[in-house]
Amino acid sequence: MLATIHPRSRSPSPSSQPPDKKSRLDEPTPGPSESALARDPPTECQEPPSSSKNPQKHKKKRSPRHRPPEPFSSDDILTREVIALLGNDYVLSLTQQNLDWQSPFDLSTHLDLSVSRISPSTGESLSIADHNGVKWVIVTPLSLPAERIRVRVYRHSRLHSHADLLQVLDPNPSWRDMSRVRCQYFGKCAGCQYQMLSYEQQLDLKRDTVVEAYNNYSNIPHDLLPAIQPTIGSPLQYHYRTKLTPHFQRPPFSFQKAQKRGHAPLIEGKPDWLKIGFHQVGTRNVMDIEECPIATPVINKALGPVRDNVIKNVAKLKNGATLLLRDSLPPDPPADIPVASGSTTVEDDGHICVTDQKGSVRERVGDMLFEYTAGTFFQNNNSALLPFTSYVRDAAFPATDTSEAIVKPTHLVDAYCGSGLFSIMLAPHFDKVAGIELSAESVRAAQRNAELNALSSENISFTAGDAANIFDTVQDFPRDRTVLIIDPPRKGTDERFIEQMIAFGASTVVYVSCNVHTQARDVGQILQKSEAKAKEAGGKKYVLESLRGLDLFPQTAHVEAIAVIRLV
Ligand SMILES: C[S@@+](CC[C@H](N)C(=O)[O-])C[C@H]1O[C@@H](n2cnc3c(N)ncnc32)[C@H](O)[C@@H]1O
Known part of the structure; x- marks a missing residue:
C-alpha cells in the first residue's frame, strides 16, 4: 500500500527539493566516483587519495539529464538489477513511452513498501512501488527482504528512485537482529550496511x-x-580495518570571506559546521565519527588526537581534506626508512598509527614482512x-x-x-x-x-x-x-x-x-x-x-x- 502520494511535477528542479536534501546526490546519473564517495570507508581496490585531497574537487559537474551511466559503474549495475526486477518487457514498454525517467512519485513522498530483495551490488533493498499501474523500483538502505518499510523518496534515476528508510514496519526476524549492531553510527554512516545480520x-x-x-x-x-x-x-x-580515511568539508563561505579579509574568526572549540568523519547514508554530507568499530584499536585510539588536531587549527582551514590513519608495526630500529616525525602516535600494544601519506607502514603476513608508503595501496x-x-x-x-x-x-x-x-x-x-x-x-x-x-x-x-x-x-x-x-x-x-x-x-x-x-x-x-x-x-x-x-x-x-x- 502506498501511504502518501502527492501529485508531482515531472522533472523536479533541484530547487523543488526539501531544504535538508540540498546536498543530496540528486543528479540522475552520478558517475562512479560519486557513488564511491557516498560509501565510506572507501573500497579497498581504489588508489588511495593523494595528499590533502579536497573532497570538494569531486563535486559533480552539472551534466545533461538522462545521460546513461558509465558501463559497469555502480549506477549502471544497480540499474541493470532494477531492470531484472521489473522485467525486460515491462521496461521496454516504459522506455518506448518515454516513461523510464518519469518517476510517478514526487521527491519527499512517503511510501510503505514490501522489500523484494537486496541489491547484490550495493546491499540496499529493492522494492517495487505501484502507482496507478506504473511500477517503479525504490532503493532503500538498511532494509531486508520480506520487510515492510516506510520510506521517503529523495532522488530519481532511470526506472528507480532512492529513498531514506524512515521506519521498519514489519522486520524480518530471521534476518534482522539489532542487538548485533556494534556501532553507534550504524544507520547514519554510509560505511557499513550489514551489522544487523549474522556473519553467516x-x-x-x-x-x-x-x-x-x-x-x-x-x-x-x-x-x-x-x-x-x-x-x-x-x-x-570487527576491528579489522588497518586504514581509515575520514574527511572534512570546506569551511562555509562566510568563514572563508572573513579569512580573506584578514578577519580571522575567533573560534573556541569545534564549530558546528566542522564535521570530521564519513558521509551520511545517501548524501554528500560528512558526519562526525569519533570511533569506528571495524577499524583496528590503534586507529581508534589515534582518531581522537587526529580530530583534535584539525579542530585546534580550524581558524587556518581553507579547504576540506581527507585524513589518513594507517595501522603499522613499529619500525625496527634502525629503520632504513624513517617514519616522518610528528606523524605517528605510539600505542601500548606496539602498533603505531601512521598519519603521514609519505610515512612508512609495516605489516606482517604469515612469515613475511611488508613495508610500504602510507599513501599507496595495500x-x-x-x-x-x-x-x-x-x-x-x-x-x-x-x-x-x-x-x-x-x-x-x-x-x-x-x-x-x-x-x-x-x-x-x-x-x-x-x-x-x-x-x-x-x-x-x-x-x-x-x-x-x-x-x-x-x-x-x-x-x-x-x-x-x-x-x-x-x-x-x-x-x-x-x-x-x-x-x-x-x-x-x-x-x-x-x-x-x-x-x-x-x-x-x-x-x-x-x-x-x-x-x-x-x-x-x-x-x-x-x-x-x-x-x-x-x-x-x-x-x-x-x-x-x-x-x-x-x-x-x-x-x-x-x-x-x-x-x-x-x-x-
Ligand atoms: C587492487 S590493487 C592490487 C595490489 C596488490 N596485488 C595487492 O594485493 O596488494 C591494484 C594495483 O594495480 C595498480 N594499477 C592500476 N592500474 C594499473 C595498470 N594499468 N598497470 C599496472 N598496475 C596498475 C594500482 O596502482 C594498484 O597497486
Whole structure:
C-alpha cells in the first residue's frame, strides 16, 4: 500500500527539493566516483587519495539529464538489477513511452513498501512501488527482504528512485537482529550496511553477489559456470580495518570571506559546521565519527588526537581534506626508512598509527614482512591476508586428483602487484617471480620487501609500467609452468592485457578482484577470446575452474572474488 502520494511535477528542479536534501546526490546519473564517495570507508581496490585531497574537487559537474551511466559503474549495475526486477518487457514498454525517467512519485513522498530483495551490488533493498499501474523500483538502505518499510523518496534515476528508510514496519526476524549492531553510527554512516545480520548471512549474501555477477555480466553459458563455493570468512569481523580515511568539508563561505579579509574568526572549540568523519547514508554530507568499530584499536585510539588536531587549527582551514590513519608495526630500529616525525602516535600494544601519506607502514603476513608508503595501496584487512594468499597459492598448486595433467608450476607472473603481496608470499614456492605495477613508489616498496624477506633479486623482479607490458619481459618463462595472477583496480583489466595474456598462454590464471562485476566481464572475455583462438589455431583454451568470494570487508556489502582459470 502506498501511504502518501502527492501529485508531482515531472522533472523536479533541484530547487523543488526539501531544504535538508540540498546536498543530496540528486543528479540522475552520478558517475562512479560519486557513488564511491557516498560509501565510506572507501573500497579497498581504489588508489588511495593523494595528499590533502579536497573532497570538494569531486563535486559533480552539472551534466545533461538522462545521460546513461558509465558501463559497469555502480549506477549502471544497480540499474541493470532494477531492470531484472521489473522485467525486460515491462521496461521496454516504459522506455518506448518515454516513461523510464518519469518517476510517478514526487521527491519527499512517503511510501510503505514490501522489500523484494537486496541489491547484490550495493546491499540496499529493492522494492517495487505501484502507482496507478506504473511500477517503479525504490532503493532503500538498511532494509531486508520480506520487510515492510516506510520510506521517503529523495532522488530519481532511470526506472528507480532512492529513498531514506524512515521506519521498519514489519522486520524480518530471521534476518534482522539489532542487538548485533556494534556501532553507534550504524544507520547514519554510509560505511557499513550489514551489522544487523549474522556473519553467516553476510557471507551468504556475498556468495549471491558472485553468483549474480557471473550469471548476468560474464556472458559465460550457465553450463560452463562452476558451482560457486561458500564465501571464505574473515578471521576478524570487527576491528579489522588497518586504514581509515575520514574527511572534512570546506569551511562555509562566510568563514572563508572573513579569512580573506584578514578577519580571522575567533573560534573556541569545534564549530558546528566542522564535521570530521564519513558521509551520511545517501548524501554528500560528512558526519562526525569519533570511533569506528571495524577499524583496528590503534586507529581508534589515534582518531581522537587526529580530530583534535584539525579542530585546534580550524581558524587556518581553507579547504576540506581527507585524513589518513594507517595501522603499522613499529619500525625496527634502525629503520632504513624513517617514519616522518610528528606523524605517528605510539600505542601500548606496539602498533603505531601512521598519519603521514609519505610515512612508512609495516605489516606482517604469515612469515613475511611488508613495508610500504602510507599513501599507496595495500589490502586493508590484515587478518584475512594469510587465508587470502594461501587460497591463491593452493589454486596455483592444486591437488593432483582435482586437476589432472597440470604440470607443477615453477614461474609466477604477478600483474598489478602493488608492493608485492602475492609475489612475496608465494615466492618460496616458485623458481622465478616477475611483478608489474603502475605506481613506481609501490614497485620500489616491492623491491625493498623482497630484500626485507631475503628473496634474491635473481629470482624475483618488479617492473614499473602498465600491466600489459609484463608479457614482453617474461618471454623466457615456460608457459606450461607459469601461473599468472591478475589483481586490477575496480575498473578491471583491459583488452590489450587480455589479448596479450591469451597470446602468452600461462597454464593457470588466478584473477582476484574487489569488483566482481568487472571481473565477471573480463573473465567472460578471456574465455571467449581464448576459445576463438583455439578454434582458429587449434590448441588449448581457458576454462573457468572455480569461483569463490572472500570477505575482506565484513559488515559491508563489498566482496573480494577469486576466479581460477586453467588452460586445458
Ligand atoms: C587492487 S590493487 C592490487 C595490489 C596488490 N596485488 C595487492 O594485493 O596488494 C591494484 C594495483 O594495480 C595498480 N594499477 C592500476 N592500474 C594499473 C595498470 N594499468 N598497470 C599496472 N598496475 C596498475 C594500482 O596502482 C594498484 O597497486
